[in-house]
Amino acid sequence: MIELENAAYSYGGGELISDMTLSISSGSFYFLTGPSGAGKTTLLKMCYGALVPTAGHVRLFGQDLRDMTRDDIAIARRRVGVVHQDCQFLDHLSVVDNVALPLSVAGQSGLADNANLKELLAWVGLSKRANAYPPELSGGERQRAALARAIIMSPDVILADEPTGNVDWEMSQRLLKLLVELNRMGKTVLIASHDLSLIRAAKSQVQARVLRIYNRRIQLAGADL
Amino acid sequence: MKIALGGITSLLAGDGHRDRVVPPTGFTATLTSFTSGAMAFLVVFAMALSFASARLADRWGDALAKSATLRISAPQAEIEIQLAAAMQVLNTTAGVKSATVISQEDQQKLLEPWFGPDVPLDMLPVPVLIDILETEDGFDPDGLRLRLAAEVPAAVLDDHSRWRRPLISAATRLSLLGWVSIILIVGASAAMITLAARAALAANAQVIAVLRLVGAQDTYIAAAFVRRFAARAFVGALVGMVLGAMAVLLLPSSAQQAGILTGLRFQGTDWLWLLVIPLFAAVVAFVATRLAALKVLGELS
Ligand SMILES: Nc1ncnc2c1ncn2[C@@H]1O[C@H](COP(=O)(O)OP(=O)(O)O)[C@@H](O)[C@H]1O
Numbered sequence: 001m002i003e004l005e006n007a008a009y010s011y012g013g014g015e016l017i018s019d020m021t022l023s024i025s026s027g028s029f030y031f032l033t034g035p036s037g038a039g040k041t042t043l044l045k046m047c048y049g050a051l052v053p054t055a056g057h058v059r060l061f062g063q064d065l066r067d068m069t070r071d072d073i074a075i076a077r078r079r080v081g082v083v084h085q086d087c088q089f090l091d092h093l094s095v096v097d098n099v100a101l102p103l104s105v106a107g108q109s110g111l112a113d114n115a116n117l118k119e120l121l122a123w124v125g126l127s128k129r130a131n132a133y134p135p136e137l138s139g140g141e142r143q144r145a146a147l148a149r150a151i152i153m154s155p156d157v158i159l160a161d162e163p164t165g166n167v168d169w170e171m172s173q174r175l176l177k178l179l180v181e182l183n184r185m186g187k188t189v190l191i192a193s194h195d196l197s198l199i200r201a202a203k204s205q206v207q208a209r210v211l212r213i214y215n216r217r218i219q220l221a222g223a224d225l
Numbered sequence: 226m227k228i229a230l231g232g233i234t235s236l237l238a239g240d241g242h243r244d245r246v247v248p249p250t251g252f253t254a255t256l257t258s259f260t261s262g263a264m265a266f267l268v269v270f271a272m273a274l275s276f277a278s279a280r281l282a283d284r285w286g287d288a289l290a291k292s293a294t295l296r297i298s299a300p301q302a303e304i305e306i307q308l309a310a311a312m313q314v315l316n317t318t319a320g321v322k323s324a325t326v327i328s329q330e331d332q333q334k335l336l337e338p339w340f341g342p343d344v345p346l347d348m349l350p351v352p353v354l355i356d357i358l359e360t361e362d363g364f365d366p367d368g369l370r371l372r373l374a375a376e377v378p379a380a381v382l383d384d385h386s387r388w389r390r391p392l393i394s395a396a397t398r399l400s401l402l403g404w405v406s407i408i409l410i411v412g413a414s415a416a417m418i419t420l421a422a423r424a425a426l427a428a429n430a431q432v433i434a435v436l437r438l439v440g441a442q443d444t445y446i447a448a449a450f451v452r453r454f455a456a457r458a459f460v461g462a463l464v465g466m467v468l469g470a471m472a473v474l475l476l477p478s479s480a481q482q483a484g485i486l487t488g489l490r491f492q493g494t495d496w497l498w499l500l501v502i503p504l505f506a507a508v509v510a511f512v513a514t515r516l517a518a519l520k521v522l523g524e525l526s
């Protein structure tokens with residue numbers, strides 16, 4: 001569903017990532033790791049069309065990013081749930097409105113009041129915080145709200161960038177459990193994280209493939225983790 | 226056009242969520258309301274001026290069409306001779322298209338409003354009137370007066386509508402200037418609202434990033450801004466229009482004296498034009514904001 005073919009990206013200087021070929025297959029659970037600054041976020045951004053590779057190709061659901069208009073990308077993005085590294089919200093809207101935002105954007109705002117939304121908030125444990133505003137949330141609550149927003153459109157793929165970046169160990173386990181559960185429901189999950197202990201913890205719960213950015217290339221990490 | 230119409234229907238239909246995706250505060254909102262209000266106020270005056278001067282030009286134009294009149298006041302015995310002499314002079318004057326003696330019945334009709342239907346015209350020392358129609362170029366009134374003085378001493382040339390001719394063209398110009406002012410005001414408003422919209426978009430780059438992250442298309446994001454600006458412009462212009470209309474109402478009525486200063490009040494259906502102002506302001510804001518937003522969003526990719 002997301003394919004990279006000799007994709008490279010450069011912010012202007014040398015290439016940050018080079019010659020990456022990768023196919024994210026349906027239903028799998030991936031980790032993307034590598035030291036800070038390796039280009040994990042950059043790679044993820046290509047996977048949801050926020051960045052277009054400077055060389056090579058990235059295909060979203062069979063469409064080459066280069067041939068897609070902004071509108072095409074916007075529509076493709078509704079099939080990709082993104083949990084952004086710094087969890088951006090609309091701070092003037094309540095949590096529940098933020099979570100329902102993708103519905104409104106897709107012209108389905110009538111569904112925003114439905115039971116799914118309540119169920120979803122309960123599932124991520126934010127029922128009591130539904131009417132709070134994003135600046136009032138803790139790090140873990142923000143991550144869970146971002147996850148709820150990412151999956152409300154029932155996307156095929158969930159891309160999470162450092163979802164456990166600003167939370168304690170317990171909360172990171174809770175978030176991991178949610179992501180593993182989503183994978184069991186058939187969703188493809190890709191988590192970018194430099195946190196190796198999280199990856200080790202996941203291995204007992206799910207069959208995860210670990211990709212590593214090393215020396216600007218992508219490689220499948222072995223048992224050395 | 227189709228897109229614009231779609232936008233307007235959704236503007237009217239409304240979408241609670243969409244309206245709120247852009248944070249409500251910011252100087253751009255105040256700027257838009259104030260600008261629209263001030264501009265609407267000015268448009269009311271430009272309209273008033275334009276309508277009033279057009280009315281004046283019309284009225285004066287009617288008066289002018291009657292052109293000049295020659296009046297002969299002489300004792301009954303002499304009048305025939307004087308009349309013949311006057312006709313002779315007029316028929317040989319360059320610029321006189323035709324000269325017609327106004328019949329007794331017509332004179333009677335003219336006097337009726339003042340004296341009633343039973344004016345004994347033959348008993349009164351009513352002068353003989355000759356209606357002069359001018360050619361396109363008109364005649365030379367001073368030359369004609371000199372000839373009349375020599376040949377028909379009892380005749381008085383009344384061409385007082387003549388001096389109005391430059392005034393009519395001035396009034397017509399003034400009316401046109403009113404409309405030009407309105408066009409300039411609309412242009413200035415559009416420019417100001419465009420700037421305000423661009424500022425609002427720049428200030429909300431973070432909001433735009435979030436909307437894009439969740440799959441918003443440019444038209445969705447633009448609509449969120451457009452609706453806000455159009456609504457602001459409408460309310461601002463409505464207030465400005467009402468204040469402007471009240472100010473015009475407070476001007477003295479034209480009933481007492483006909484003149485450009487006292488005739489500024491709107492008359493009859495002119496008032497309906499005022500209703501167009503806020504609607505038009507909303508449409509201008511809609512178009513200006515939409516164009517600005519789509520342009521900025523294109524640059525922000
Ligand atoms: N918009 C940008 N412009 C220029 N350089 C950038 C930009 N975004 C990221 N970088 C650089 O690219 C490198 C990789 O960034 P990133 O993809 O965020 O890595 P990671 O997520 O693995 O930490 C970093 O050195 C960062 O400074």
Ligand SMILES: [Mg+2]
Nearest residue numbers: 040041085161
């Ligand atoms: Mg990163």
